[in-house]
Amino acid sequence: MDQIRRLAGFSVLRASGFSGIAILMVMMGTAHDAALCLRFGAGGFFALSLAMATYARFYHRRGRVEETEVWIMLPEADRPTKPVARTLIVAAMREQLAQKALWWLFAALGLWTASAVVAMTRG
Structure with a gap:
């Protein structure tokens, strides 16, 4: 199971x-406008996080x-045998997809916060 979890993590990453x-x-x-650049990054990472969470739900x-x-x-x-492998792989992939979706969500929140700070300091 540990090897399957490790391979699932590698696959998702x-x-x-x-x-x-x-x-x-x-x-x-969009690097010419720092706030816009960070907003695009936040939106993209949020969309990626949402897609991964949805994929984890229906995997x-x-x-x-x-x-x-x-x-x-x-x-x-x-x-392992195919029925056992299916159960183990589905569980490992769902776990890894949900975990990495959370990582990308935190990255999106960080970029969104940085975008707000840049926009406020610019005036």
Whole structure:
């Protein structure tokens, strides 16, 4: 179970990391206006957090366990039977998706706060 949880965490971080890079690129494109840049980042990270929380909520509807990234990354010798693997992978992915969604939400709140501070100091 620990290996499945670790692989699920890696899978979620990899996927959300690419989304985070895309949001950072949008922020770099609006870097001429610091408050706007931070607002775009906050909105993007909030949207990412919401999408991940929603995906975590409905992840149990995933069809075949063989199509999951966690199953593919597991060495064949360590793979449990498919019904057991489905239960373990779904639980680990839901946990990791919810945890990383919370991380991105905190990043969004931090950027939103920074945006408000920048806007207030600018006058």
